[in-house]
Amino acid sequence: MPPCEVKKDIYWVGAIDWNIRDFHGYSTYMGTTYNAYLVLDEKVTLFDTVKKPFMSDLIHNIHKIVKPEEIDYLVVNHVEMDHSGNMPEIIERIKPEKVFCSKMAEKGLRAHFHRHDWPLEVVETGTSLSLGNRSVTFLETRMLHWPDSMFSYIPEEKLLISSDAFGQHWATSERFDDEVNTRELMAHAAKYYANIILLYSRLVQKLIKTVGELGIEIDMIAPDHGLIWRGEPGRIIEAYDKWSRQEAINKAVIIYDTMWHSTETMANAVADGLVQEGVSVKMMSLKASHRSDVMTEVLDAKAVLFGSPTLNNGLFPTIADMLCYMKGLKPRGKIGAAFGSYGWSGEAVKLMTKAMEEMGFDIAGSVRIQFVPEHEGLKECVDLGRKVARAMKEA
Ligand code: FEO
Numbered sequence: 001m002p003p004c005e006v007k008k009d010i011y012w013v014g015a016i017d018w019n020i021r022d023f024h025g026y027s028t029y030m031g032t033t034y035n036a037y038l039v040l041d042e043k044v045t046l047f048d049t050v051k052k053p054f055m056s057d058l059i060h061n062i063h064k065i066v067k068p069e070e071i072d073y074l075v076v077n078h079v080e081m082d083h084s085g086n087m088p089e090i091i092e093r094i095k096p097e098k099v100f101c102s103k104m105a106e107k108g109l110r111a112h113f114h115r116h117d118w119p120l121e122v123v124e125t126g127t128s129l130s131l132g133n134r135s136v137t138f139l140e141t142r143m144l145h146w147p148d149s150m151f152s153y154i155p156e157e158k159l160l161i162s163s164d165a166f167g168q169h170w171a172t173s174e175r176f177d178d179e180v181n182t183r184e185l186m187a188h189a190a191k192y193y194a195n196i197i198l199l200y201s202r203l204v205q206k207l208i209k210t211v212g213e214l215g216i217e218i219d220m221i222a223p224d225h226g227l228i229w230r231g232e233p234g235r236i237i238e239a240y241d242k243w244s245r246q247e248a249i250n251k252a253v254i255i256y257d258t259m260w261h262s263t264e265t266m267a268n269a270v271a272d273g274l275v276q277e278g279v280s281v282k283m284m285s286l287k288a289s290h291r292s293d294v295m296t297e298v299l300d301a302k303a304v305l306f307g308s309p310t311l312n313n314g315l316f317p318t319i320a321d322m323l324c325y326m327k328g329l330k331p332r333g334k335i336g337a338a339f340g341s342y343g344w345s346g347e348a349v350k351l352m353t354k355a356m357e358e359m360g361f362d363i364a365g366s367v368r369i370q371f372v373p374e375h376e377g378l379k380e381c382v383d384l385g386r387k388v389a390r391a392m393k394e395a
Contacts, residue, residue: 003061004175006228007157007220009040013061014224015054018171025325026195027290030188031171034082035224037161038065039154042132045073046094047152047161048224052085059093068094073129075136076101077163079108079148083224091118100129102140105148123150141165141207144200158219166236168192168226178231185227187296189236192225193243194299195292198329204244208237246332248302252279252388255294256307257286257318262341262372267307269378270339270367273385279303279392286318291325298326302392303335304361306352310342315351323355335391336361337384341369364391 004012014035020028034050036058044066050058062068074096076084087109091099098121101109106120123129123138139151144165152161168188174180197204211218221229221236229236252274258264264285271281282297298304308319315323336356340348349368356363365387369377 001057001173003038003064006037006175006222006230007159010154010157010159011038011040011061011065012036012175012222012228013038013046013058013065015050015057015061016171016173017051017054023169026169026292028169030169032169032225033171035222035226035228037222038062038071039131039134040066041134043072043130044070045075045131045136046071046096047075048077048083048163049074049086049090051082055086055089058086058090072097073131074099075152076105076109077150077152077161078146078224079105079112080146080164081112083163084109084112088113088115100138102138102148102150104140104142104146105150108146108148141203144203144207145196153216155217158217160216160218160221160233162221162223164196164224166221166229166240167223170226172227175228176230177227177235180227182235186235186239188226189239190243190299191292191296193240194295195329197240198243198295198299198331201244201246201330201332204240208241208244243299247300248333249300250279250392251282251297251301252303252305252392253282253284253294253297253301254305254307255284255286255319255322257309257316258307258341259309259311259316260341260372262369263307263309263339265373265378266339266341266367266369266381269373269381270305270307270337270385270388273382273387274303274389275385276382277386277389277393279389286322291322294322295326295329298331298334301334302395303337303364303388304331304356305337305339305388306356307338308340308348308352310340310346310348313345313347315348319348319352323352327355327359330359332360334359334361335364335388335395337364337366337388339367339381339384341371341373343371346370362391362395364388
């Protein structure tokens with residue numbers, strides 16, 4: 001994809017990864033992009049690089065604007081390999097006068113590449129760097145989402161280069177939010193938040209407050225993945241504010257798997273109970289839904305229900321995987337419930353309940369049925385759905 005001028009003399013020079021389908025456990029079924037930005041000023045500056053296999057895309061794009069060796073400064077906003085995997089080759093190629101990064105990024109770069117001859121210069125929140133006609137102010141955003149993460153803000157342009165934050169995994173030929181369908185864009189942004197940023201929601205709240213207090217004016221947000229927020233940068237800040245407060249709607253997500261359809265039959269009956277009480281329900285069989293799509297639905301759900309058969313005295317493997325993944329992302333303020341069919345031991349319901357309690361869910365109830373549910377058993381499942389709905393109303 002050719003370079004794109006995002007502001008006068010500031011270019012997107014990144015790469016599009018149309019074919020990636022798994023981003024360490026996150027299903028990127030629409031690919032992603034690795035964004036890098038080149039600022040032409042007295043000091044020509046490259047902000048971030050791309051994933052290693054895309055080195056030639058980056059160099060080609062830079063070449064269309066300047067000779068790579070004319071780049072004076074390199075800014076590393078984030079150490080993770082999708083943005084710094086080609087650092088040795090890039091530094092060798094452009095031979096920058098300086099490489100700016102946070103203190104934690106300095107440690108991270110050394111731990112990844114074991115190079116002590118790079119011209120690293122540590123910056124911190126508030127450090128201002130002159131590029132000539134423009135300047136860059138750095139803002140460390142530790143644990144959003146790595147310890148090294150940082151934003152670069154160009155006040156003269158009201159441009160925030162935001163590293164992973166405000167990104168989306170979505171490969172497109174368009175570069176700006178106002179060139180694509182807003183609904184689709186926000187769905188990708190929500191999935192990205194639910195699977196990457198959710199765990200750090202308290203820090204997001206703190207960051208939004210800090211940005212407000214500092215009076216930073218923003219008319220463009222340029223993340224390292226996906227579309228650049230040009231039309232309505234406030235839209236994604238408002239969404240992050242809402243998502244990080246983990247505001248829930250009148251929605252329940254039923255996450256289940258099944259061996260011989262008994263637990264599935266129970267899931268449908270639980271859903272009936274919820275719907276009868278006016279709750280919107282998302283049924284997510286783990287045979288049909290990827291864990292990262294489930295998390296996207298969990299983001300704004302008031303209740304999360306798990307259904308698993310008991311297999312070998314334990315959880316069905318897909319349910320164990322989902323619980324482990326969800327636990328790491330720390331959703332808050334949910335009402336939980338568990339159900340499942342079993343043959344002779346029936347530990348799964350207890351295990352799911354314990355896992356949800358460990359996540360801080362408020363448990364509304366549970367149902368276990370031996371082998372195949374019949375009328376009475378299904379009535380219990382409907383009642384469980386109703387009970388969860390009542391707990392949602394009271395919460
Ligand atoms: Fe896009 Fe945390 O790397």
